[in-house]
Amino acid sequence: MTIALGLIVAGGTSAAMAQVVVNQQALQQLSGKPPPPPVARPRYHPIIRHPAPRRAVVHPVIAPPRLPLPPPPPPVIAAAPPPRPIQPRALTLMFPHVDVALPATQAKALDAFIATKFDKAAHFVVQATAPGVANDPSVARRMALNRGLAVRAVLRHAGVKSDHIIVQALGDPPGLVPDHVTLTEIP
Secondary structure, eight states: OEEEEEEEOTTOSOEEEEEEEOOHHHHHHHHTOOOOOOOOOOOOOOOOOOOOOOOOOOOOOOOOOOOOOOOOOOOOOOOOOOOOOOOOEEEEEEOOTTOOSOOHHHHHHHHHHHHSOOOTTOEEEEEEEOOOBTTBHHHHHHHHHHHHHHHHHHHHHTTOOGGGEEEEEEESOTTSOSSEEEEEEEO
């Protein structure tokens, strides 16, 4: 037996609900009547079914069809080694002690250097030295510059662009032999 009670709150729109559950067995015990005898239920015996024995079926093993092998990969050809960098060519021209003009023997060596094939895009570095005066280093630099410009003029006459020629007047640097011009072709 279940009793449901409903309460409506006055002046409000919400309703409150409550549910009461009654225990019948507890009420019978309180009434003094003896409880009815328990109902005897038959004992449960599980039914066990054994499946009929089955004989194993042997299926022949069929090998999967042989697939053709993929063709062998093409041989790997090693990349050619990169070309060796072209080494710069160099020529050293000797000058007399106080002369800024290119001597005839050195002019022939310079002509032979230019006559060999040179790249039109190559750059030339002209490093010139000259002896100096102990108390005035500018004398050596000016003389070295004039020697470098003399070599530059021969290069320009041979067809080398002026912006491809770099002249460095080293003067009388310590550790270097003065009176020479080193011409280096940089590819």
